[in-house]
Amino acid sequence: MRGNQLLLSLLLITGFQSVFGQADTAKGASYAFNLEDCIKYGLQHHHDVVNAHLDVNFSEEQVKEATGKLLPHGNISASFNDNMKLATSLIPDIANGNYDVKIPVQFGTRFASSVTGQLDQVIFNSDYFLGLKASKVYTDLAKKSLTQTNIETTVAISKAYYAVLTNTENIRLTKSNLQQLSKTLEDTRHRYDQGVAERIDVDRIQVSYNNTVTTVTNQIRTLVYALQLLKFQMGMPQEAQLTLTETVQDFDVEYYLSDTVDYKPEDRIEYSIQNTQIALNELQLKSTKMKYLPQLSAFVNYGWNYFSTDFGDLYKTGFGASVLGLTLNWPIFTGTERLHLIRQNKITVEKSRNDLDYLVQTISNQVKEANTIYLNNKDNFTTAKKNMDLTQGIYDRVVYKYDQGVSTSLDVLSAENELTQARVDYITAMLNILISKTDLDKAMGKIK
Structure with missing residues (x-):
C-alpha cells in the first residue's frame, strides 16, 4: 500500500512534464514560445486574421475594378x-x-x-469617379478591420497564455503541498507502527492526501485543456507540441502600473473605424446629389x-x-424620389456622427471600468500573496509541532485546508490581475 502511494506521488509530481511531452510521439512540429512568440504566430495563422488579410486583398481588387470602369471598353x-x-x-x-x-x-x-x-x-460619370473614391475608402476600412482583428486575437492569445501559466503555477503549489502531506502521512504511519499515534490520525491524513492527489489530477486535465485552447487561439494544429518558455514569475504583476490620465479615444481602432464609416456615408450623400449631373x-x-x-x-x-x-x-426630373433619398442620406450621416460622439463616451466608461477592476484585482492579489505566505508559515509550524508531538492531526488538516484555500485565492487573483491588465490596455488603445 505504501509503495503504491509513493509511486502515485512520484507519478503526479512528474506528471506536469508529461503534459508537454505528450506530443513527443505525435506527428507535428515542436515550438518553444514566450508570449510575444505566441502572439506573432497567431497573427499569421489564426483563422480570423487570415480572413481579414483576404478582405484587404478583396478590397484592393475592388479599387482596381473601379479604375477599370474608367478605361475604354471594346466589344465585337x-x-x-x-x-x-x-x-x-x-x-x-x-x-x-x-x-x-x-x-x-x-x-x-x-x-x-x-x-x-x-x-x-x-x-463624365459621377458614379464612376465617386465609386473609385469609395473603393479606396473601403480598402482603408478593411485595413482597419484587420487591425481590429489583430487586437482581438492578441487579447485572446494573451488571456489563454496567462491561463496556462497560472494553471502551471497552481499545479506546482499543489504538488509542493502533496509532497509535504506524503511525508507527514509516512511519518504518522511510522509513529502508528511504534504505538505513539492513533489509527484515526493516519486515516485523517490519508483522506487529505487522497483529495490532494485527485486535485492534482484534475488540475493537470485543466492544464491540458488550457494548452489546447491556447493553440486554438493561435491557429496552431492541436497535434503540434507547444512548450512555454515563461512562468508567472516572469510577469511582475505586483509592479504593474496603470495611468488612465493621458489616454485618448483616438488611440482606439474603433474610433478610426467610425470616422471611416462617416466618410463612406458622406460619399453616399455626395453620390446621390451628383446624380443630377449629366453622363x-x-x-x-x-x-x-x-x-x-x-x-x-x-x-x-x-x-x-x-x-x-x-x-x-441627363436625368432632368425623376419626381421627388431623389430629393427624399438625399434627405435619407443626410440623416444617415448625422446618425454616424452621433455614433462617434457616443463611442467616445463609451470608451471613457470602458477605461474607467477596466481601471477599477484592475486596481481591485491588484489589491486582491497583494492581499492573497501575503495571506498565502502567512498560511504557509502557519502550516510549516503546525507540521513541525505535530512532528514534535505537540499538536494534533486535526491541527495539521486545518492548517492544510487554510493553505489550500489561500493558494486557490492566490492563483485566482493572479489570473484576474493578468486578464484585467490586458483588458485595461485594450480599453486604452495600447494594444496595437
Whole structure:
C-alpha cells in the first residue's frame, strides 16, 4: 500500500512534464514560445486574421475594378439572318403612273450578316469617379478591420497564455503541498507502527492526501485543456507540441502600473473605424446629389454588312460602315424620389456622427471600468500573496509541532485546508490581475 502511494506521488509530481511531452510521439512540429512568440504566430495563422488579410486583398481588387470602369471598353458583335420569307410592303404603282394603286413588293435579300467592333469611353460619370473614391475608402476600412482583428486575437492569445501559466503555477503549489502531506502521512504511519499515534490520525491524513492527489489530477486535465485552447487561439494544429518558455514569475504583476490620465479615444481602432464609416456615408450623400449631373460618353465603331440571295455568295462582298459619336444622358426630373433619398442620406450621416460622439463616451466608461477592476484585482492579489505566505508559515509550524508531538492531526488538516484555500485565492487573483491588465490596455488603445 505504501509503495503504491509513493509511486502515485512520484507519478503526479512528474506528471506536469508529461503534459508537454505528450506530443513527443505525435506527428507535428515542436515550438518553444514566450508570449510575444505566441502572439506573432497567431497573427499569421489564426483563422480570423487570415480572413481579414483576404478582405484587404478583396478590397484592393475592388479599387482596381473601379479604375477599370474608367478605361475604354471594346466589344465585337456579329449577326446572321436567314430571311426565309421577306417582308412585303405596299407602294404606289409609279411605273404605270397609277399613284392611287398600291402594289405589293419585297425588299432585301434572303441572307444578311454583319460584324461590328465598337469602342466606348466614359467622359463624365459621377458614379464612376465617386465609386473609385469609395473603393479606396473601403480598402482603408478593411485595413482597419484587420487591425481590429489583430487586437482581438492578441487579447485572446494573451488571456489563454496567462491561463496556462497560472494553471502551471497552481499545479506546482499543489504538488509542493502533496509532497509535504506524503511525508507527514509516512511519518504518522511510522509513529502508528511504534504505538505513539492513533489509527484515526493516519486515516485523517490519508483522506487529505487522497483529495490532494485527485486535485492534482484534475488540475493537470485543466492544464491540458488550457494548452489546447491556447493553440486554438493561435491557429496552431492541436497535434503540434507547444512548450512555454515563461512562468508567472516572469510577469511582475505586483509592479504593474496603470495611468488612465493621458489616454485618448483616438488611440482606439474603433474610433478610426467610425470616422471611416462617416466618410463612406458622406460619399453616399455626395453620390446621390451628383446624380443630377449629366453622363457623357463617346464611342466609335466599324463594321461590315453582307447580303446575298445565295448562302454560298454571302461573304464574297462586304460593305463597310463606321460611326463616331457622343452619348449624353441627363436625368432632368425623376419626381421627388431623389430629393427624399438625399434627405435619407443626410440623416444617415448625422446618425454616424452621433455614433462617434457616443463611442467616445463609451470608451471613457470602458477605461474607467477596466481601471477599477484592475486596481481591485491588484489589491486582491497583494492581499492573497501575503495571506498565502502567512498560511504557509502557519502550516510549516503546525507540521513541525505535530512532528514534535505537540499538536494534533486535526491541527495539521486545518492548517492544510487554510493553505489550500489561500493558494486557490492566490492563483485566482493572479489570473484576474493578468486578464484585467490586458483588458485595461485594450480599453486604452495600447494594444496595437
